[in-house]
Amino acid sequence: MSTTSPPRPVVDGHRVRAVQLRPWSTAAVVMSSVVGLLAFGWPLLVSPEMASEHSADAPLVLALLLPFVLAVVLAEIAEGGLDVKAVAMLGVLSAVGAILRPMGAGTAGVETVFFLLVLAGRVFGPGFGFVLGTTTLFSSALLTAGVGPWLPFQMLGAAWVGLGAGLLPRARGRAEIALLAGYGALAALLYGVALNFAFWPFTVQGESAITFVPGAPALENLQRFLVYSVSTSLGWDIGRALTTVLLVGLTGRAVLGALRRASRKAAFDAQGRFEGQQDQPG
Template sequence: MADRRGRRGGPVIAIRPRSAVALTISGVIGLAAFTWPLFVAPTSDIAHGGDAPWTFALLLPVVLAVVLAEMSDHGMDSKAIAMLGVLSALGAAIRPLGAGTAGIETIFFLMVLGGRVFGPGFGFVLGNTTLFASALLTGGVGPWMPYQMLGAAWVALGAGLLPQWRGKAEIALLAAYGVVSSLVYGFLLNLSFWPFAVGEGTSVSFDPDASAAQNLVKLAAFTLATSLGWDLGRAVTTAVLVAVTGPVLLRTLRRAAKKAVFQPIIGPDH
């Protein structure tokens, strides 16, 4: 029987067992990709610039596995993939309007709304494909790209897991989530390069002899001193765009999903 949550207020494309396994694997890979600097000395033979391609190489098969798992479980058909392409292309097109300049980021609100409507599995793939496409369009390809893709994927995935509120409460929830997820995204990206970029001997430098908790405190101090203004700009931009465009875009995306009939309609109440 088809999952009815898409018709009763939940995500249009509900997460299924095989895609849940793929998403769990991606979470483990992502956690290791972001946190391993806490356990490896910056003076070691492992160069940070060299680990990103490996992360990227591991990430892409997982993204493909999520898509195939969704398709094989009848959760993500050709119409859903077409919607994925449209939203990814739209995100790539509007990102140059901000591209992080002075903290203004015009892409996260779309991933939050897309993940909200179509579910966590769709959101995970959307975050990856949107950041990948926008990086190609803006020339932002570099060792930081895999981390941006992973972070954006988690932002969109998390939006699909939020409580199923409606109306003004839903917009407020998504706006608040946009603030929190934007700040966490910035914190994680700092973690991906901080131990190797600051150098040794400063009050915010990575200390290979310290515990992970002590180094996280140093990272928080580094974030406050360097990137918090940018992260707050991203958070405010995302929250404002969600609040302004959310009512219209949520209705539009849900109407498009209903007309496309992503899942079979079962029962007389449909």
């Protein structure tokens, strides 16, 4: 091997692109996100007849999102954007997240996994954050027997949390921690709202002020949904947001430092060179 230093990993500020979002994988992320937005927002988009006819089987149909989400991972592997070191890091962090999540999920809105998605997405980039969100929620569901039609929505929501963390602007020191804590709070709230929206039409019956009305104007149904969210789950969503802010504030500097040291040692984008190897013309 050559004695010269290997190339540094691709770094954007404090972030290493552990998973490169190349054309096909970017298309997979965009496609799954667009389909996800349509699935989350279907009550405002479908016709009254379709809403009435498919009110029972819609959750199962929408669970077909799962192949689209998993296609992101497959696209990364097929395109070479996810090497063995990134897979190892992904496996470790997914396992940690799967262990952390049952410690708080379901208890007064306490959610102990979102801070990890935010910090890892920040360090390793949006592609890694997206994949980590899907694998962490999937692993956690297997660990806690939480597999059901809600799982694809949870996976995609968590994937968006990790993706957004990797797209945040540059910052350093306390400003970075404040940025991540603020983003974590907002992401935790929006995650709860999105999951509410996906299943709101099937969970409320008889309460006219908060019930989904097939065929009603979108704005009217949206107002009903806001009343439903405030009256049923806002406290849980705030609990999730506060937990995320607290954990980012308490552990952010230490966890960011540990993940960045790991990324430097892994040198995700470094390429080995043999002695006498010549660069090929571009």
